[in-house]
Amino acid sequence: MPNLLLVLADVVAVVLLTFALYLPRHRRRDLAVAYLGVNVGVLAVAAALSSSTVGAGLGLGLFGVLSIIRLRSSELSQREVAYYFSALALGLLGGLTVTTPAVSIAFMGLVVAVMYVGDHPRLLPRLRSQTVLLDRAINREDELAAHLADLVGGRVHSASVQRLDLVNDTTLVDVRYSVPSSRRRRSVDDDLAAPARESHASTALASRPAASLRTAALAATAPVTR
Template identity: 70%
Template sequence: MTPALLYGIDLVAVAILTFAIYFPRHRRRDLVVAYLGVNVGVLAVSAVLASSSVAAGLGLGLFGVLSIIRLRSDELSQREVAYYFAALALGLLGGLGEAVGWLSIAGSALVLVVMAVADHPRLLSRHHSQTVVLDRAVTEHDALTATLEQLLGGTVHTATVQRLDLADDTTLVDVRYELPRRSRRTRSDGDAPAGRTAVGPRPGTVAEPVAAR
């Protein structure tokens, strides 16, 4: 299999990854540029390494160091990190895949299939995580769980208190929760999920989610 064919397959694969899978789902233009740039850069350098006397291990180690520096320079979600390394893997398979031939193409196809399925909006769509600030200091775990379930309208699986401020009367908590299957049903303000006791913020206070992942 000729290198030119592998390069073309890589470009098609990264275009599918970026424009058919990532961008329609997440709409972040700056990462489109990053994924394309990483892929083409890795493809070019790995192709040079494959055709020279420089050890490929040295080049792969260099890519690892550079990728860590890049990822630490900006806050990325774990999902975006996965796309980042998928683009990098496609570039490596295209640049160093001449010796393995069809195995390189199969690896590229596998990367695309896994990313398309694992990041599908319907996969585990009822499971969410949020960082929530409660305008009250809640020290009891059961009361905290009940308050969060009333606020978020789902079943709380884990609630990790990140900061409990007794002076300012606030609680910062990281929540992992699951929405019910009929989550579109509207509840009245005083209703709690079935089987739970409504324990809300005291009058005049506010409980608000500040970040979602």
């Protein structure tokens, strides 16, 4: 018989994981449905088949089988895979009774807490990772790092060349970098935008009709009458 307290704890944990953590941060409704379905499905199967003799083996078997499932409809990032396995682990903890309910509930809280901290927007917010396809074949590391730093607008920590095509003159690079702070970026953007604003003002002044300019000049030179 499944422990109703564990079932209730699993429902609360997966709701927090999906609707309080994942959806506000990543906004993918389809994966939210997948996390709920995986959690409830694993919980139901584990609770129906668990016993004192096969409980641990069943849990490891379910975890191993479901871990090799690959969703081909869309590509999943490593962050979304972490949420996927968290939902799976919560279902197993709620369906299996190999430990006391207090220990299982504590592990559920640990899973949710780790995902909250590990995926928090304030945890290393300036670090980025991208796969960049350059329209140049660059085989020198120093030149490649300088070009990528100018391209991404940040400090390059590592650049791993995935493909160097000398025939088509392209370079595929996996780059890890950090962007400057928001205050510094705003000042740099203001410095870059100042010449554009001055050019726009000069263009607007030059495009004004000659009659309007003459009217403005006469108004400026006209005597003031009392």
